[in-house]
Amino acid sequence: MKSLAELQAIKEKMKSKVVLREGSGETRIVVGMATCGIAAGARPVLGKFVELTGSSGLSDKVTVSQTGCIGICQFEPVVEIFEAGKEKTTYVKMTPEKAERVFNEHIKGGKVVSEYTIAANQS
Amino acid sequence: MIRSHVLICGGTGCTSSGSKKIQQAFEATIEEFGLAEEIKLVQTGCFGLCELGPVVIVYPDGTFYSHVTPEDVKEIVSEHLLKGRIVERLVYNDTGNKADEIVGNVSLGDTAFYKAQNRVVLRNCGVIDPENIDEYIAMDGYAALGKVLTEMTPDEVIKCVSDSGLRGRGGGGFPTGRKWALCAPNQAPQKYVVCNADEGDPGAFMDRSVLEGDPHCIIEAMAIAGYAINATKGYVYVRAEYPIAVKRLQIAIDQAREYGLLGKNIFDSGFDFDIEIRLGAGAFVCGEETALMTSIEGNRGEPRPRPPHPAVKGLYNSPTVENNVETFANIPQIILRGPEWFASMGTEKSKGTKVFALGGKIRHTGLVEIPMGTTLREIIEDIGGGVPNGKKFKAAQTGGPSGGCIPASLIDTAIDYDNLTSLGCMMGSGGLIVMDEDTCMVDMAKFFLEFTVDESCGKCTPCRVGIKRLLEILDKITKGNGTPEDIDRLEELCNYIKANALCGLGQTAPNPVLSTLKFFRDEYIAHVVDKKCPAGVCKHLLSFVIDKEKCIGCGKCAKNCPADTIHKTDYTAPGHKLASYVIDQSKCIKCGACLSGCKFGAISKK
Numbered sequence: 001m002k003s004l005a006e007l008q009a010i011k012e013k014m015k016s017k018v019v020l021r022e023g024s025g026e027t028r029i030v031v032g033m034a035t036c037g038i039a040a041g042a043r044p045v046l047g048k049f050v051e052l053t054g055s056s057g058l059s060d061k062v063t064v065s066q067t068g069c070i071g072i073c074q075f076e077p078v079v080e081i082f083e084a085g086k087e088k089t090t091y092v093k094m095t096p097e098k099a100e101r102v103f104n105e106h107i108k109g110g111k112v113v114s115e116y117t118i119a120a121n122q123s
Numbered sequence: 124m125i126r127s128h129v130l131i132c133g134g135t136g137c138t139s140s141g142s143k144k145i146q147q148a149f150e151a152t153i154e155e156f157g158l159a160e161e162i163k164l165v166q167t168g169c170f171g172l173c174e175l176g177p178v179v180i181v182y183p184d185g186t187f188y189s190h191v192t193p194e195d196v197k198e199i200v201s202e203h204l205l206k207g208r209i210v211e212r213l214v215y216n217d218t219g220n221k222a223d224e225i226v227g228n229v230s231l232g233d234t235a236f237y238k239a240q241n242r243v244v245l246r247n248c249g250v251i252d253p254e255n256i257d258e259y260i261a262m263d264g265y266a267a268l269g270k271v272l273t274e275m276t277p278d279e280v281i282k283c284v285s286d287s288g289l290r291g292r293g294g295g296g297f298p299t300g301r302k303w304a305l306c307a308p309n310q311a312p313q314k315y316v317v318c319n320a321d322e323g324d325p326g327a328f329m330d331r332s333v334l335e336g337d338p339h340c341i342i343e344a345m346a347i348a349g350y351a352i353n354a355t356k357g358y359v360y361v362r363a364e365y366p367i368a369v370k371r372l373q374i375a376i377d378q379a380r381e382y383g384l385l386g387k388n389i390f391d392s393g394f395d396f397d398i399e400i401r402l403g404a405g406a407f408v409c410g411e412e413t414a415l416m417t418s419i420e421g422n423r424g425e426p427r428p429r430p431p432h433p434a435v436k437g438l439y440n441s442p443t444v445e446n447n448v449e450t451f452a453n454i455p456q457i458i459l460r461g462p463e464w465f466a467s468m469g470t471e472k473s474k475g476t477k478v479f480a481l482g483g484k485i486r487h488t489g490l491v492e493i494p495m496g497t498t499l500r501e502i503i504e505d506i507g508g509g510v511p512n513g514k515k516f517k518a519a520q521t522g523g524p525s526g527g528c529i530p531a532s533l534i535d536t537a538i539d540y541d542n543l544t545s546l547g548c549m550m551g552s553g554g555l556i557v558m559d560e561d562t563c564m565v566d567m568a569k570f571f572l573e574f575t576v577d578e579s580c581g582k583c584t585p586c587r588v589g590i591k592r593l594l595e596i597l598d599k600i601t602k603g604n605g606t607p608e609d610i611d612r613l614e615e616l617c618n619y620i621k622a623n624a625l626c627g628l629g630q631t632a633p634n635p636v637l638s639t640l641k642f643f644r645d646e647y648i649a650h651v652v653d654k655k656c657p658a659g660v661c662k663h664l665l666s667f668v669i670d671k672e673k674c675i676g677c678g679k680c681a682k683n684c685p686a687d688t689i690h691k692t693d694y695t696a697p698g699h700k701l702a703s704y705v706i707d708q709s710k711c712i713k714c715g716a717c718l719s720g721c722k723f724g725a726i727s728k729k
Binding site: 001002018021031034035038050 | 124125126127128130161163182183184205206207208209250251257258260261262263265266269273382383384388390391
């Protein structure tokens with residue numbers, strides 16, 4: 001290595017790999033991964049979010065984590081999105097396809113996909 | 124794509140309590156559950172909470188598992204990593220919140236142990252994999268070296284370190300910037316940078332933890348020092364008793380060489396620097412800078428008189444800068460974040476943070492890093508969790524065998540170099556041993572003297588003979604043969620040794636005696652006048668007594684007694700059927716077996 005640019009390149013490359021350990025980012029995507037969630041298909045949803053977070057280069061801002069049973073098993077897979085200074089958004093009956101749309105419109109675009117939220121699915 | 128990191132502590136503490144086996148169990152179990160693509164295992168350095176080891180942390184949620192066993196691993200993997208259900212029985216909870224509030228959002232940083240800490244030196248310990256240079260680079264590693272070599276002149280580097288107010292963390296507290304500035308102008312064909320990793324104070328292990336958890340920061344800092352004083356060669360003198368530290372440091376040096384961060388023409392700046400490790404055999408005196416250099420040269424580790432100071436004639440008679448591990452660990456951050464940032468922490472004359480190794484009678488033993496000026500009360504009560512078993516705090520010993528004690532009445536003292544010195548203590552390397560009411564201060568002073576007598580190199584008479592005599596007087600006092608004149612003699616001899624010993628070891632060896640005499644003179648007087656040890660530690664001054672009114676005559680004590688000193692009497696206490704027992708004091712060996720065996724509270728220690 002002979003230049004600062006090379007050092008910077010290694011740093012950029014590695015940053016996304018250690019950023020997980022710096023605690024929560026500005027946005028947290030939490031997937032319910034209790035038995036009910038897993039049975040309803042939460043794993044591929046979690047996988048999708050993890051993949052999109054990595055490929056979009058947002059891993060320093062967005063963390064994906066799992067949680068236990070949220071208590072609304074009939075709506076699983078449930079995904080909650082926490083953003084600093086905003087109300088929590090709860091998405092229900094998620095699929096990997098829905099996850100992709102939520103990621104693109106909500107996480108990147110800042111616009112809640114209201115038809116997937118719990119409010120839209122309660123009736 | 125990795126969604127979770129499992130960090131397993133690979134420091135010496137957790138390795139001793141079996142973290143290697145836990146790591147293997149994780150590897151196997153993660154494979155078994157088919158999670159190898161999603162979960163990354165990382166072996167890190169010390170997290171600091173050694174008492175709770177082996178320690179495992181799961182990110183991104185930061186769940187902190189303590190006392191993990193290989194049998195627990197399957198549960199962590201199947202519950203937490205697979206299903207996201209935290210294994211609550213293993214979670215260390217000291218946040219004051221209920222366990223269910225912790226789940227998912229509260230991390231390590233919220234526990235009382237970590238909340239009050241400010242990690243500069245230890246910032247990467249327990250966060251990165253110390254055997255992977257890329258992880259260090261991700262945490263701004265080698266950026267300070269790059270900045271120094273491409274943007275700063277040596278004088279600017281020295282000014283930056285001077286302005287930060289950083290003082291030597293090895294014990295003396297000499298301003299680091301001034302040390303570099305004294306060495307820089309001295310011309311010689313070869314100059315040296317030496318890192319003192321000969322951590323010898325009983326109970327102190329921060330240097331080991333830095334070397335084990337973040338070895339690259341020492342390499343980077345030494346290269347920066349080399350540039351500042353125009354030295355091209357560095358030595359790390361580390362004791363052979365630290366095998367993990369030595370191994371990780373060697374790996375780090377090899378990786379840095381491979382990346383061209385050590386060697387010729389670093390960052391294409393024309394600056395050359397390389398580092399070698401020298402192993403010490405564990406002599407305490409080799410932590411003294413001139414003895415350390417003599418030892419690197421291959422000679423017997425003995426100090427030599429100063430001047431000339433190492434800045435003029437140090438290693439191989441060449442100008443040398445020697446700093447301690449913790450001092451070096453501050454340097455890259457000072458360069459990157461600026462001297463003002465560093466100087467904003469701490470007190471007027473003691474800037475930055477200090478790492479303490481908490482030990483003794485305290486709930487959370489381990490490593491803590493706090494801003495200078497934090498009070499002893501905060502360290503012991505808030506961070507350390509207080510004295511266990513409902514005992515009363517009596518004193519804290521700082522600076523190991525060279526330091527002194529701070530009594531309970533001064534618990535609100537703000538800890539910095541100058542406050543400690545004015546109390547007759549010293550910062551030392553940062554061992555902090557907490558003592559409760561069951562500690563005898565004379566016995567404590569004797570313990571440290573035994574250590575220094577063993578470790579004295581024997582070169583100068585005040586140390587070789589003087590501290591030996593000190594120990595003999597202390598021994599006499601703890602055996603009940605002391606006289607009031609012995610106390611005066613102790614004091615006189617202490618002051619003489621302090622003034623006349625050749626090096627820091629001898630000059631500071633009397634400190635434990637002087638400071639206990641200053642704050643706990645009444646205990647010395649109790650030993651020599653009343654022939655009593657108030658804390659009930661000094662065996663020769665104790666007697667075990669059976670209360671004949673309480674003794675029911677079961678005879679258990681007599682059975683337990685290894686010296687056959689307990690016998691039945693003719694007396695039967697009112698209300699009891701059997702005759703009571705008595706201890707023959709002339710034969711008693713004070714082992715305490717009778718006391719611990721008596722279920723009726725009839726035996727006491729006086």
